[in-house]
Amino acid sequence: MSLSPGGIPAAASAPATTDPRIPIILRMRRGAGWFLTIAILSGVNSVLQIFDAKIRFIFGLGVTQVVDAVAHQMGQNGTLVMICVDGLFIAMLFLCSKWAKVGSQGAFVGGMIAYGLDGVLLLFFSSWLDAAVHAYALWMIWQGYAAARELAQMQQAAQPGLSQPRLP
Numbered sequence: 781m782s783l784s785p786g787g788i789p790a791a792a793s794a795p796a797t798t799d800p801r802i803p804i805i806l807r808m809r810r811g812a813g814w815f816l817t818i819a820i821l822s823g824v825n826s827v828l829q830i831f832d833a834k835i836r837f838i839f840g841l842g843v844t845q846v847v848d849a850v851a852h853q854m855g856q857n858g859t860l861v862m863i864c865v866d867g868l869f870i871a872m873l874f875l876c877s878k879w880a881k882v883g884s885q886g887a888f889v890g891g892m893i894a895y896g897l898d899g900v901l902l903l904f905f906s907s908w909l910d911a912a913v914h915a916y917a918l919w920m921i922w923q924g925y926a927a928a929r930e931l932a933q934m935q936q937a938a939q940p941g942l943s944q945p946r947l948p
Contacts, residue, residue, distance in 0.1 A: 811888070
């Protein structure tokens with residue numbers, strides 16, 4: 781075994797080839813991760829509402845806040861309604877995260893549309909700071925969507941006819 785001038789084996793000093801898709805995949809997954817973050821924080825907000833806490837996370841969904849406020853007025857039956865309706869929205873975000881992390885552009889678009897409409901709901905109630913946070917989260921999700929498109933284009937150029945990108 782021969783050593784390179786730096787004292788390490790010559791085979792180890794050869795430059796390793798890296799997949800150029802890795803940074804794009806990471807950017808895509810970071811954008812998709814926002815859906816999961818929003819889902820988790822919305823769930824925590826709902827639990828806090830059940831226990832009449834006076835705090836909440838700003839990254840949560842506005843629609844769950846409205847549902848929670850209406851359900852809170854309904855008493856004990858309202859808690860069940862809140863859990864079911866909030867659970868549907870949280871599950872939707874969870875699925876968007878799961879599918880977007882594997883490159884589904886439709887999951888990104890559908891999730892962004894739903895979250896954008898949620899931001900409009902916040903504007904309707906004059907929750908300016910919450911709406912601004914929604915805009916920031918949408919921008920970060922958009923970055924993931926752009927990466928998913930870029931990855932699909934790279935895959936299409938490398939293997940014409942393939943509809944979904946194959947991830948390493």
